[in-house]
Amino acid sequence: MKQSEIPQDPSPLDKFTKEVCYAVDEKGDYTTALSRGWQVKADALGITWEEAQARTANAREKVKNGEASPILFFMELNMMDLPIVAAYTGFWQWTIKRHLKPNVFKNLSDKKLQKYAEVFDVTIIELKNFSPQIAQINKD
């Protein structure tokens, strides 16, 4: 890549920093320059986020319809999968899978719920009394 070809596209990086790029100057020597971002990777990041939001919305529906426990929603909201939740809570993956069932979730002790609440940065009350409104607020 030539120094003159370093992309300077608007991207989510703008809120954050500029990044260092290595590129070749006119004499063929390597040099560094700052870049605002590149559309191609801003798009890659964009669709990854769209997917995460679609999964969260899907999880919200499932919880509303009683097909899954609120844990599923908060998992998707935090972009976590089973191994990550397992690592944070210390539960086995199959235990968490059980907790995703509304019937099992209903009878969970506060001690267990507390573990989930800490990981998801919510209170037990928010976790237990899941309502679409709260879910909406959490999303924003």
Next chain:
Amino acid sequence: MQLDFQHIQAAHCENGVTTNLLRHMGIHQITEPLAFGIGAGIFYIHIPFLKISGGPAISFRTMPGQIFTRTCSALGVKIERKTFSSKEKAQLFLDDCLAKGQPAGCQVGVYHLTYFPKEFRFHFNAHNLVVYGKENDTYLVSDPVMETVTTISAYDLERVRFAKGALAPNGQIYFPKTSEPVSEERIKKGIIKGIKHASWFMTETPVPILGVAGIRFTAGRIKTWRESLGVRRGGLYLAQLVRMGEEIGTGGAGFRFVYAAFLQQAHPFVKKDELLEMSKQFTAIGDLWRASSVQASGIYKGRITEQQDFNVMGDMLLNIAEKEKAAFKALYKIKW
């Protein structure tokens, strides 16, 4: 308390931490590309069956920690590296280092890193930064991918140092301990060792998911993605490939430009004209990676969605694999 520490922005976090810590010790010859090359950071792996955030597990860089370890050992610098099971001890150790005047490298998870914008906060645990001071309950941080230094609260620092999941940092802390003056000869030897290691790894390992063979493996997979995953998921997988190679912290084109810069900067130390030629080749390879990212973006933006387009993407990677194989073979065969 604030240590006298010079923050230099870098393309990649671990290179940056390594470079900044070594320069702090007085090894002024070191630059980011040199640290990357001596540490043999260039890499490729595609682990089948394993998924990372629901996409393929692909990496363009070595295991976290390797670049620092290899660079220091090649330069004859003794290092200290510690992980902790207790959060309190981890903080005490860090405070102790700062009190002794030693800036410390930390491995952290990105998800709770408060100064990153939300868009970049994924569950990725192999980020590196330097803590160089503490004021009240706030740590002063030099994060190499950022233009300037920043700060983080003690609570948040503990959270990111004890992030969980794949590659969990466990409070890992590291820094160079002792240094002798580093001679040009030593750097020359380090460069040769780094090039040998990387070129051996990329071409000679008999595992079909590592190095150049790994790129070929990915190419083959891409051609099946449309059928097995559908256009949308296939696109998401490609987006993940692009992010691994291009996102902030990689220096672009999966580190290939940084490596090309390394070969050029190595020339004054080693005085082999082949290196300049190879540097040009790696620049060309980096450009090919970027072209493949443009093709991939066409797919995940939904502009081009036919099987033919996935095939073209796969063939682009096959072409890159051929070029890289030739380039690394040539490096491997240089008579030093």
